[in-house]
Amino acid sequence: MSEKRKVCLEDHEMPKFWYNIVADMPNPPHPVLHPGTGKPVTPDDLTPLFPMGVIEQEVSAERHIEIPREVRDILKLWRPSPLFRARGLEKLLDTPAHIYFKNEGVSPAGSHKPNTAVPQAFYNKIAGVKRIATETGAGQWGSSMCFAGTLFGLEVKVYMVRVSYDQKPYRRMMMETWGGAVVPSPSPDTEAGRAVLARDPESMGSLGLAISEAVEDAVSREDTRYALGSVLNHVCLHQTVIGQEAMLQMERFDEFPDVVIGCHGGGSNFSGIAFPFLGDKIRNKTNVRLVAVEPFSCPTLTRGSFAFDYGDTAHLSPIVKMYTLGASFMPPGIHAGGLRYHGAAPLVSQLLNEGFIEARSVHQLESFEAAVQFARTEGIIPAPESSHAIRAAIDEALEAKKEGKKRVILFNLSGHGHFDMTSYEKYFAGQLANYVLPEAEIEKALQELPKVDL
Amino acid sequence: MSEKRKVCLEDHEMPKFWYNIVADMPNPPHPVLHPGTGKPVTPDDLTPLFPMGVIEQEVSAERHIEIPREVRDILKLWRPSPLFRARGLEKLLDTPAHIYFKNEGVSPAGSHKPNTAVPQAFYNKIAGVKRIATETGAGQWGSSMCFAGTLFGLEVKVYMVRVSYDQKPYRRMMMETWGGAVVPSPSPDTEAGRAVLARDPESMGSLGLAISEAVEDAVSREDTRYALGSVLNHVCLHQTVIGQEAMLQMERFDEFPDVVIGCHGGGSNFSGIAFPFLGDKIRNKTNVRLVAVEPFSCPTLTRGSFAFDYGDTAHLSPIVKMYTLGASFMPPGIHAGGLRYHGAAPLVSQLLNEGFIEARSVHQLESFEAAVQFARTEGIIPAPESSHAIRAAIDEALEAKKEGKKRVILFNLSGHGHFDMTSYEKYFAGQLANYVLPEAEIEKALQELPKVDL
Numbered sequence: 001m002s003e004k005r006k007v008c009l010e011d012h013e014m015p016k017f018w019y020n021i022v023a024d025m026p027n028p029p030h031p032v033l034h035p036g037t038g039k040p041v042t043p044d045d046l047t048p049l050f051p052m053g054v055i056e057q058e059v060s061a062e063r064h065i066e067i068p069r070e071v072r073d074i075l076k077l078w079r080p081s082p083l084f085r086a087r088g089l090e091k092l093l094d095t096p097a098h099i100y101f102k103n104e105g106v107s108p109a110g111s112h113k114p115n116t117a118v119p120q121a122f123y124n125k126i127a128g129v130k131r132i133a134t135e136t137g138a139g140q141w142g143s144s145m146c147f148a149g150t151l152f153g154l155e156v157k158v159y160m161v162r163v164s165y166d167q168k169p170y171r172r173m174m175m176e177t178w179g180g181a182v183v184p185s186p187s188p189d190t191e192a193g194r195a196v197l198a199r200d201p202e203s204m205g206s207l208g209l210a211i212s213e214a215v216e217d218a219v220s221r222e223d224t225r226y227a228l229g230s231v232l233n234h235v236c237l238h239q240t241v242i243g244q245e246a247m248l249q250m251e252r253f254d255e256f257p258d259v260v261i262g263c264h265g266g267g268s269n270f271s272g273i274a275f276p277f278l279g280d281k282i283r284n285k286t287n288v289r290l291v292a293v294e295p296f297s298c299p300t301l302t303r304g305s306f307a308f309d310y311g312d313t314a315h316l317s318p319i320v321k322m323y324t325l326g327a328s329f330m331p332p333g334i335h336a337g338g339l340r341y342h343g344a345a346p347l348v349s350q351l352l353n354e355g356f357i358e359a360r361s362v363h364q365l366e367s368f369e370a371a372v373q374f375a376r377t378e379g380i381i382p383a384p385e386s387s388h389a390i391r392a393a394i395d396e397a398l399e400a401k402k403e404g405k406k407r408v409i410l411f412n413l414s415g416h417g418h419f420d421m422t423s424y425e426k427y428f429a430g431q432l433a434n435y436v437l438p439e440a441e442i443e444k445a446l447q448e449l450p451k452v453d454l
Numbered sequence: 455m456s457e458k459r460k461v462c463l464e465d466h467e468m469p470k471f472w473y474n475i476v477a478d479m480p481n482p483p484h485p486v487l488h489p490g491t492g493k494p495v496t497p498d499d500l501t502p503l504f505p506m507g508v509i510e511q512e513v514s515a516e517r518h519i520e521i522p523r524e525v526r527d528i529l530k531l532w533r534p535s536p537l538f539r540a541r542g543l544e545k546l547l548d549t550p551a552h553i554y555f556k557n558e559g560v561s562p563a564g565s566h567k568p569n570t571a572v573p574q575a576f577y578n579k580i581a582g583v584k585r586i587a588t589e590t591g592a593g594q595w596g597s598s599m600c601f602a603g604t605l606f607g608l609e610v611k612v613y614m615v616r617v618s619y620d621q622k623p624y625r626r627m628m629m630e631t632w633g634g635a636v637v638p639s640p641s642p643d644t645e646a647g648r649a650v651l652a653r654d655p656e657s658m659g660s661l662g663l664a665i666s667e668a669v670e671d672a673v674s675r676e677d678t679r680y681a682l683g684s685v686l687n688h689v690c691l692h693q694t695v696i697g698q699e700a701m702l703q704m705e706r707f708d709e710f711p712d713v714v715i716g717c718h719g720g721g722s723n724f725s726g727i728a729f730p731f732l733g734d735k736i737r738n739k740t741n742v743r744l745v746a747v748e749p750f751s752c753p754t755l756t757r758g759s760f761a762f763d764y765g766d767t768a769h770l771s772p773i774v775k776m777y778t779l780g781a782s783f784m785p786p787g788i789h790a791g792g793l794r795y796h797g798a799a800p801l802v803s804q805l806l807n808e809g810f811i812e813a814r815s816v817h818q819l820e821s822f823e824a825a826v827q828f829a830r831t832e833g834i835i836p837a838p839e840s841s842h843a844i845r846a847a848i849d850e851a852l853e854a855k856k857e858g859k860k861r862v863i864l865f866n867l868s869g870h871g872h873f874d875m876t877s878y879e880k881y882f883a884g885q886l887a888n889y890v891l892p893e894a895e896i897e898k899a900l901q902e903l904p905k906v907d908l
Contacts (some may be wrong), residue, residue, distance in 0.1 A: 003527055003530075012458075077459060077832065108833030108834045110872070176879070178829060374603075379601055422624075
């Protein structure tokens with residue numbers, strides 16, 4: 001009898017609603033503060049940045065929010081994404097654990113990011129916006145926004161973190177193939193970029209700085225709005241199609257996870273797989289554990305402070321309560337560019353602080369080791385970001401082996417590594433290293449946290 | 455009402471048998487001749503090259519050949535592949551045609567090639583072979599063989615056509631991530647390679663030459679066999695999972711194609727989508743047209759001769775009757791590296807010669823124009839090879855528009871273009887050109903055809 005390897009779903013089985021974790025949180029989210037006044041923002045404060053459809057979702061507490069038909073029609077270019085049982089990896093590890101993964105790498109841009117790029121493009125389009133400014137770390141988000149932009153006839157300008165711009169020329173070309181305009185950040189196109197270039201012409205950049213540039217671009221042009229690929233509530237909301245599909249697919253495998261794992265940069269990928277399971281846990285008292293995995297070199301959730309902070313280095317974006325390493329924190333140039341952010345999604349942060357989820361960090365070399373084991377047993381070459389989740393899943397499976405007990409593990413494979421092959425080459429050549437952030441550097445960054453008086 | 459965009463199938467709906475077109479051909483295939491004696495080869499002649507499981511399939515006339523369970527278990531890592539209706543492209547073209555495509559780019563290696571790499575690795579494994587030598591043009595086949603090799607614990611050595619080796623470093627790194635050993639061809643590792651390097655150290659190489667190197671490697675080592683990614687009967691056979699799935703998926707869309715299109719290099723991709731439809735046409739008298747599309751710069755089917763010829767430049771491989779531009783033909787370095795072969799699958803050749811299928815050629819620039827239209831409406835960035843099929847599909851859709859009549863078009867998207875982004879960059883920069891092969895060059899190559907006395 002041939003083994004079941006995966007569960008696909010048909011078009012009509014794709015979720016018709018996004019799931020909003022806010023409805024099931026015992027405490028409401030902390031307010032979002034205006035970067036200039038330090039007072040809670042109103043929807044009007046956000047209109048220079050976002051279209052109203054997005055702002056409404058950002059502040060909504062409704063459990064289910066309908067996905068517009070136009071958005072579903074585009075999501076169906078790759079969704080529902082398949083859910084796999086990693087039988088090859090299980091065999092290699094000789095573990096009693098069952099390892100499952102959701103493959104978000106099947107989207108045209110190669111990651112989970114289009115799940116929110118498409119609705120963001122849609123809400124901008126119906127609001128009459130002509131152009132979107134955004135930033136990108138690893139290139140996954142920028143690609144996704146260019147992809148979504150071309151489908152809705154919007155211009156897209158991408159500020160790409162310098163270290164990724166240099167390491168990933170193919171990502172840039174991909175964005176250009178979809179008609180996007182791409183510059184390295186820091187760029188000479190904005191005040192924020194010029195200021196950093198003046199101090200350090202060789203700056204590798206950071207996600208925080210690239211956000212500043214994109215926000216500045218957006219607020220300075222009437223026809224332009226900003227789009228963020230992670231962190232914010234509406235972004236986490238849009239990603240919940242992942243977890244909702246996964247719940248249905250796990251059912252078709254007749255299993256329920258003991259642990260659900262996602263890598264964590266800004267928080268959208270983790271939220272996408274975890275929030276639907278967490279909401280179910282809160283409502284129905286299941287025992288599932290939710291684990292966010294970040295790099296040891298950028299330990300926002302595991303070593304940062306839970307505090308009000310800016311989302312960007314130039315202090316143009318709203319102040320939110322989150323785990324943070326400080327807005328001026330410049331993480332080392334590890335290859336998981338999508339995980340190099342100083343902050344974290346406020347929703348993830350609050351849920352971590354209140355004990356609903358767990359966080360752990362893994363070293364770069366251990367994540368690549370896991371990536372290669374995965375590639376050679378399951379075939380798919382993972383993105384370095386996703387490899388953090390694979391590492392944690394393997395560790396869970398090895399623990400189960402030590403205990404001699406079955407454990408059902410589900411992780412989110414956020415994307416493929418087709419545009420990260422140079423990182424693999426460096427790994428095989430022994431040119432990568434682990435990095436532990438000195439305590440002093442964390443303390444220094446945190447001294448700059450804004451004073452907030454609520 | 456939300457539109458149906460695609461049909462996926464579940465694991466258990468994957469075909470359990472390969473379909474062999476030989477069973478439905480009115481005339482038997484021409485004999486395969488020994489390159490040394492010019493006499494028909496026996497299975498024993500082929501044992502230095504292939505394991506017996508493969509040889510049996512090469513000469514089989516049975517209509518249905520069972521796919522081993524171990525092979526199906528691996529194919530399910532990505533199969534069944536989804537079939538899409540290209541609604542975005544239809545809208546752009548404003549055509550009454552319905553355009554469908556099968557997406558073979560969802561495999562871990564990114565193309566249809568693993569469909570045959572996996573069974574070839576399996577039959578070698580059960581025959582006790584330890585190592586496989588093979589060649590690759592665009593890198594799709596080499597990647598696929600490395601992918602399949604690692605899953606079955608086989609070493610893989612890949613001779614990669616120099617022009618692709620230089621243009622596609624990421625493809626090499628991908629093969630290495632799967633544990634393969636890759637050298638540019640011509641290489642100093644074989645007699646065939648050294649001979650060409652002596653004449654022309656800057657040689658860009660060709661698929662014909664790389665085949666010579668891999669064959670020489672295989673026959674010179676007891677533990678090694680050869681694997682070919684196209685042309686031969688067993689390769690075309692393994693690809694028929696594509697067309698069989700597509701027939702079922704078109705049924706689920708309640709449509710039947712008027713025309714089925716595949717790009718053509720060695721013939722395996724075209725065979726995969728076309729042969730199940732052609733067998734059905736022969737048995738049940740349908741009206742479907744089958745169209746193979748090749749580059750204008752390497753016009754094997756449209757300007758070559760139907761003759762006995764060698765499959766490789768060094769005359770080590772068997773002589774087969776096929777459309778050919780001559781085994782010494784060196785095609786220009788167009789970016790669709792997978793379509794740079796002097797010959798064609800004997801089965802495709804015979805079926806073309808007997809009027810069962812059609813062939814046409816398209817220019818490089820027109821294929822890239824089609825690729826960008828496709829990427830900006832359907833999201834997926836196609837491989838340059840696949841773009842030839844897209845071009846032909848668009849032309850069919852525009853003809854339908856001119857006629858004002860519906861036409862149901864199905865093409866095979868053989869792979870994605872994630873490792874071809876530099877080609878797109880050159881296209882956008884105006885650095886690509888069309889190329890028309892001079893008649894004199896074709897005549898010259900054909901003067902070298904072997905004399906065959908049957």
